[in-house]
Amino acid sequence: MTMKPVTFTLNGATKAAFTTDGQNLLDFLRRGVGDLSPKYGCGQGTCGSCTVLVDGAPQLACLVLAETVEGKRVETAAGLAAGARLHPLQEAFMDRFAAQCGYCTPGMLMAAKALLERNPRPTRDEVIEAIGGNICRCTGYEPIIAAILDVSQGRVRA
Amino acid sequence: MAVTVETHATLIDAARALGSSGATYLGGGTVVMRGINAGEVQGRIVRSADPALRQVGLSGDTIRIGAGVTMAQIAAHRELAFLHPVARAVGGPQVREMATVGGNLFAPHPYGDFAVALLALGARAVPATGGGALPLEDLLRDRRRGGLVAAVEVPRPRDPRAFGWLKVSRVKPKGVSVLSIAACLPRETGRIRGARVAFGAMGPSPMRSAAVERVLEGQSLDAATIARAAQVAAEGLEPPTDSIASSWYRREVAGVHLRRLLEGMA
Numbered sequence: 001m002t003m004k005p006v007t008f009t010l011n012g013a014t015k016a017a018f019t020t021d022g023q024n025l026l027d028f029l030r031r032g033v034g035d036l037s038p039k040y041g042c043g044q045g046t047c048g049s050c051t052v053l054v055d056g057a058p059q060l061a062c063l064v065l066a067e068t069v070e071g072k073r074v075e076t077a078a079g080l081a082a083g084a085r086l087h088p089l090q091e092a093f094m095d096r097f098a099a100q101c102g103y104c105t106p107g108m109l110m111a112a113k114a115l116l117e118r119n120p121r122p123t124r125d126e127v128i129e130a131i132g133g134n135i136c137r138c139t140g141y142e143p144i145i146a147a148i149l150d151v152s153q154g155r156v157r158a
Numbered sequence: 159m160a161v162t163v164e165t166h167a168t169l170i171d172a173a174r175a176l177g178s179s180g181a182t183y184l185g186g187g188t189v190v191m192r193g194i195n196a197g198e199v200q201g202r203i204v205r206s207a208d209p210a211l212r213q214v215g216l217s218g219d220t221i222r223i224g225a226g227v228t229m230a231q232i233a234a235h236r237e238l239a240f241l242h243p244v245a246r247a248v249g250g251p252q253v254r255e256m257a258t259v260g261g262n263l264f265a266p267h268p269y270g271d272f273a274v275a276l277l278a279l280g281a282r283a284v285p286a287t288g289g290g291a292l293p294l295e296d297l298l299r300d301r302r303r304g305g306l307v308a309a310v311e312v313p314r315p316r317d318p319r320a321f322g323w324l325k326v327s328r329v330k331p332k333g334v335s336v337l338s339i340a341a342c343l344p345r346e347t348g349r350i351r352g353a354r355v356a357f358g359a360m361g362p363s364p365m366r367s368a369a370v371e372r373v374l375e376g377q378s379l380d381a382a383t384i385a386r387a388a389q390v391a392a393e394g395l396e397p398p399t400d401s402i403a404s405s406w407y408r409r410e411v412a413g414v415h416l417r418r419l420l421e422g423m424a
Binding site for chain 1: 161249
């Protein structure tokens with residue numbers, strides 16, 4: 001089995017680790033780097049629970065070849081909080097009870113972060129579109145949409 | 159059997175490495191990585207980091223889109239406004255950041271909605287190994303023999319209203335296709351000249367509908383013409399049965415959706 005070194009930035013910190021041929025970014029982050037925040041849901045790009053940002057763009061870590069993040073910037077839900085202070089999206093998800101089982105939550109948060117960085121004042125339809133690649137089987141989506149709109153409309157502060 | 163991944167600096171190097179070895183080319187990853195995860199794709203994987211793959215170039219009325227250009231890039235490109243609705247209909251936001259134009263040409267049923275639009279627009283595929291661009295229908299007829307594609311050349315419709323697009327899915331906004339339809343219907347003095355109509359998920363790959371095109375050619379897009387086109391919508395097509403819809407259902411509804419698309423373009 002060929003081992004390949006990968007150096008990249010994970011939540012602002014430089015990381016160097018070995019990946020194996022064909023290993024996807026989700027497996028690499030969880031087993032190779034120890035970041036357990038992206039979740040394994042389907043392994044086929046359908047559920048969105050492994051969503052991370054690669055150079056600012058939301059991507060499905062299960063479908064990204066790990067070695068392709070060489071030199072790139074990867075962000076996961078583990079990097080959202082600043083020490084003990086939660087990210088506004090995390091605060092809003094708690095306030096709105098936007099998580100039940102919580103399995104989709106890291107992916108939802110990253111999809112929402114990507115949206116708000118590109119478009120700080122999205123409409124409700126734009127929020128719905130932005131989380132259209134993330135499946136949640138608990139909340140019915142409404143609390144999640146409300147939480148993201150709370151942040152975009154300044155109702156939540158970090 | 160394990161997977162080995164080779165990354166080549168240029169597409170031509172990747173094409174040479176791929177040769178006729180039976181290796182798999184990895185583009186955006188939305189199809190191939192899924193196969194690797196499931197253990198269904200094994201052996202040599204060839205990829206290229208060639209930046210030319212991600213470029214969009216304009217030359218007169220033709221737009222050259224690199225095979226590695228993603229749906230998200232298409233949806234954000236001002237010159238490609240006529241293709242924005244098509245790109246936005248492919249997957250969710252994460253998939254659109256990854257799915258490429260080239261990958262769409264080779265994506266198996268029921269994927270490949272973007273290729274349906276390219277087929278209707280009369281796009282040509284530029285082979286990675288050089289030589290002249292070939293009509294997309296030639297590539298789609300036998301994709302196993304097509305080889306690597308460097309780019310597609312897309313004629314820009316002179317009148318954006320001449321191009322119409324419709325995707326039918328059970329789950330919105332990101333469900334896979336029950337079927338998709340693209341139509342390019344340029345009109346001269348009210349009559350359609352050079353009709354091209356393509357269907358997705360109505361065959362093993364995107365297919366043009368000769369029957370619909372015959373009905374539309376030379377006609378004005380009135381209610382009677384639309385009704386005749388709808389009647390022959392499924393002629394010559396081979397819709398598969400899958401978890402989304404049966405072959406019978408796709409045949410039954412093809413005419414209904416074609417009629418809705420054409421009424422919107424009239």
